[in-house]
Amino acid sequence: GQQLNQSPQSMFIQEGEDVSMNCTSSSIFNTWLWYKQDPGEGPVLLIALYKAGELTSNGRLTAQFGITRKDSFLNISASIPSDVGIYFCAGQTSTGANNLFFGTGTRLTVIP
Amino acid sequence: KAGVTQTPRYLIKTRGQQVTLSCSPISGHRSVSWYQQTPGQGLQFLFEYFSETQRNKGNFPGRFSGRQFSNSRSEMNVSTLELGDSALYLCASSLRLEPVSPLHFGNGTRLTVT
Numbered sequence: 380g381q382q383l384n385q386s387p388q389s390m391f392i393q394e395g396e397d398v399s400m401n402c403t404s405s406s407i408f409n410t411w412l413w414y415k416q417d418p419g420e421g422p423v424l425l426i427a428l429y430k431a432g433e434l435t436s437n438g439r440l441t442a443q444f445g446i447t448r449k450d451s452f453l454n455i456s457a458s459i460p461s462d463v464g465i466y467f468c469a470g471q472t473s474t475g476a477n478n479l480f481f482g483t484g485t486r487l488t489v490i491p
Numbered sequence: 492k493a494g495v496t497q498t499p500r501y502l503i504k505t506r507g508q509q510v511t512l513s514c515s516p517i518s519g520h521r522s523v524s525w526y527q528q529t530p531g532q533g534l535q536f537l538f539e540y541f542s543e544t545q546r547n548k549g550n551f552p553g554r555f556s557g558r559q560f561s562n563s564r565s566e567m568n569v570s571t572l573e574l575g576d577s578a579l580y581l582c583a584s585s586l587r588l589e590p591v592s593p594l595h596f597g598n599g600t601r602l603t604v605t
Contacts, residue, residue, distance in 0.1 A: 410591055421495070421581050421596035422534075429591075467534065477524050477585050477594055478547045481534035 385468055385482030392458055393490050400466060400485040401452040408470030411444050411451040412479065416465045425466075426453070458489050493518065495597035497582050503603045509570040512600045516563050516584030522546075523565040524594060525557060528579040537580075540565055569602075577604045 385402045392398055402411070410429055414422035426437050428444035428451060435442055441454045451468055468482040496515040504510050516523050524547075525537040536549040540559035557567040563584075569576055579601050583594035 412593060414596075419598070421497075421583075421598045424593050424595060427593045469534075471591055477522050477539050477583075477591065478536040478549065479524075479526075479534075479594060480536070483533055 383468060383470060383480055383482040385485055387485060388483070389486040389488070391488045391490060394458060394460060396458055398455040398458055398462070398487060399452060400468075400487075401450060402468030402470075402482045403450040404470060404480075405449070406470075406472065407448040408472055408480075409448070410471040411442070412469040412471070413440075413442050413451070413453045414467045414469060416467065416484075418464075422467055455487075458487075460489050460491055463487060463489050495582055495584050495595055497580075497597035497600050499600060500598070501601050501603075503605065504572050505605050506572055506574060508572050509568060510572060510602060511566055511568045512580055512582075512602075514565045514567075514582030514584075514597060516565070516582075517595055520584035520586050520595075521563050522585045522587065522592075523559055523563060524583045524585070525565070525567050526581040526583065526596075527551070528581055528599070529577075534581070537567065572604045574604050577602060 413425045416422045426442040431448045433444040439456045465484045465486050467484050469479040498513045522541045524539040528534045539547040543559045554570045559565045579599045581599045583596045585594045586592040
């Protein structure tokens with residue numbers, strides 16, 4: 380299946396710093412999604428992107444759907460301790476189907 | 492509005508047994524998908540159901556099966572369990588298939604096979 384390369388694999392940052400992570404694919408996606416997963420819980424949807432070039436914000440989070448439709452990035456501004464967790468990108472390739480291809484995840488640690 | 496509910500949260504089974512996991516989607520959501528999450532393989536798509544019909548299937552052996560009921564609730568079954576089936580099994584629901592709508596996940600069932 381499609382492979383999504385997500386980087387970095389892990390990040391250690393000071394509280395208040397900005398964070399950037401990205402996802403690239405060899406295939407084109409019609410939709411990009413960003414999820415956050417806390418220990419013992421399922422992934423929680425953060426941002427959904429539906430159009431190439433789209434830039435969407437959700438509070439301190441901003442994500443963009445790459446023009447080529449093969450990449451996306453997520454930025455977190457002014458990080459806080461509760462931002463700790465694993466962030467996953469996910470892509471959907473076709474309409475009429477909800478199977479997602481997930482990235483390998485970025486583990487974020489915020490140091491107070 | 493209640494989220495996606497999965498039961499049970501934890502299961503311990505032995506090799507060769509079978510297991511059934513249950514998922515109740517968000518009210519009004521008609522599509523239910525199942526994913527397997529392991530440290531080595533990450534999140535992998537198992538199958539998707541919409542209106543009681545399997546619409547998509549991932550690359551898993553036939554030991555993995557599922558079904559969806561008229562109220563959109565779904566179950567997945569794994570027969571002849573193997574040690575490698577130990578994983579977090581996640582259910583996700585979405586409103587529809589077209590136009591595509593985001594998936595919302597439950598907290599999963601953690602299956603341990605001994």
